Amino acid sequence: LPDDLIVALHSARTLAPLPTDRANPAPTPTRPDLASALTAAARRAITAFSKSRCDDTQAHFLNHLLRLGLLANQLPPTSSPANNPNLNPTATKLTTLLARYRELEARIPVPQRVVAVTDEAPGFDEPLSPRGNPHQPGEIVPRQFLHALKPNPTYHTPGSGRRELAEDLLASPLLSRVIVNRLWHHVFGNGLVPTTDNFGRLGGTPTHPELLDWLATELPARGWSIKAMLRLMVSSAAFRQEKVISNKLLVISRNTEVTNSQSPDKSPTILASTAVTNSPLPTNYLSLITNYFPPAPRRLDAESLRDSILAASGQLDRTLYGPSIPIPVPAGQRDDYSPVNGPLDGRGRRSLYLEVRRNHPSPFLLAFDQPKPVSPAGRREPTNVPAQSLTLLNDPFVLEQVGHFARRALAQPGDTPARLRWLYATALSRPATDAELTRAQQFLTHQTTFHDGDVKLAWQDVAHALFNLKEFLYLK
Numbered sequence: 001l002p003d004d005l006i007v008a009l010h011s012a013r014t015l016a017p018l019p020t021d022r023a024n025p026a027p028t029p030t031r032p033d034l035a036s037a038l039t040a041a042a043r044r045a046i047t048a049f050s051k052s053r054c055d056d057t058q059a060h061f062l063n064h065l066l067r068l069g070l071l072a073n074q075l076p077p078t079s080s081p082a083n084n085p086n087l088n089p090t091a092t093k094l095t096t097l098l099a100r101y102r103e104l105e106a107r108i109p110v111p112q113r114v115v116a117v118t119d120e121a122p123g124f125d126e127p128l129s130p131r132g133n134p135h136q137p138g139e140i141v142p143r144q145f146l147h148a149l150k151p152n153p154t155y156h157t158p159g160s161g162r163r164e165l166a167e168d169l170l171a172s173p174l175l176s177r178v179i180v181n182r183l184w185h186h187v188f189g190n191g192l193v194p195t196t197d198n199f200g201r202l203g204g205t206p207t208h209p210e211l212l213d214w215l216a217t218e219l220p221a222r223g224w225s226i227k228a229m230l231r232l233m234v235s236s237a238a239f240r241q242e243k244v245i246s247n248k249l250l251v252i253s254r255n256t257e258v259t260n261s262q263s264p265d266k267s268p269t270i271l272a273s274t275a276v277t278n279s280p281l282p283t284n285y286l287s288l289i290t291n292y293f294p295p296a297p298r299r300l301d302a303e304s305l306r307d308s309i310l311a312a313s314g315q316l317d318r319t320l321y322g323p324s325i326p327i328p329v330p331a332g333q334r335d336d337y338s339p340v341n342g343p344l345d346g347r348g349r350r351s352l353y354l355e356v357r358r359n360h361p362s363p364f365l366l367a368f369d370q371p372k373p374v375s376p377a378g379r380r381e382p383t384n385v386p387a388q389s390l391t392l393l394n395d396p397f398v399l400e401q402v403g404h405f406a407r408r409a410l411a412q413p414g415d416t417p418a419r420l421r422w423l424y425a426t427a428l429s430r431p432a433t434d435a436e437l438t439r440a441q442q443f444l445t446h447q448t449t450f451h452d453g454d455v456k457l458a459w460q461d462v463a464h465a466l467f468n469l470k471e472f473l474y475l476k
Contacts, residue, residue: 427463
């Protein structure tokens, strides 16, 4: 029997059980018995449906019957006035009403199930577990906020207290300080507090506390908009400056002190107390803060590197919003539990729209220090390992984009030097030097000979070489 029919028969037995006697059990029901039970259950379900008293079990039962075609909800073709002119007025009216009903039914959107969090169940307090042992519960601890941040932290609410906790977090200045410090860390490479995950006694101290306080007040003033804060930072003079330490800034005043102590990120902590106290506006720090950071270039994070390759190859899709794109799963990692194997280039979408699966991370992004999604990471620890160079040389995604990049170059007007200049300008956002043009032309000639005159493969090698330049991978 089909599965749907088995479910339907099972539902019929549930809705209209056959009489049984435990002492003298009845024999196995015959087909007529099941048909009788099925018919009786269907009649009761239809009657309940017509009176708006149909429960969930009856509704599922009727759905199975409709799916199997055992219950008709369509008029036969002979009931149409066009096919049967001799219909009586009642049948004609019924046909018209049913057609109108189908028209309205088609306009009803199909409901979608959404997983949501509710707070309807009554809240309860948990006992303290001494030494973390749940088998020896201690005294009951009421739901509350941190005593150090709120005089009366206990939540007197019938609910769980989650809403009250969220309100207290938003009212606390510590939350906004942590958020803006992480934003600063991602924009400039180092946070105002170097330990992005630790603002406590064991963490680092702010290099510019007044700037951190000002940014923390700006975030709620701008409607808690992350985009507004990022726009503020990237449009500042500090973001547009090179990361070099000026000798003048090192001797701003006699109170300027360069400590020999090392912060957790192994960079010297620079304190410019007079410069800070003499600045009337905290925004003045935006023109100074970058000079206190280490001058070493900062490598692009994994997602930015992938997006840069797509942008250079002309395949980047800048469309906003939309569903996540499955990532490609290497053949050696596929099994019965693997997700859908996605396109190699992620359909050109930005890395923001790629799926993140705990058991199947993107090999390309993982090679360039994308954190594993098993635990939160406030900052990424950049590495410089041979696997990254090998990835840029051999990864199928890179090789595919190299081909697109080379085709774009060949489609540019002008001669070979003009196309090489376009390659450098697109990849590095600067014009090529004369020495670079000379070397690129020599390399192009050599590769053309190596590939037996195949110009396309030679241009792909030039484009591939640009993707492997340190200048393409790092921000100065």
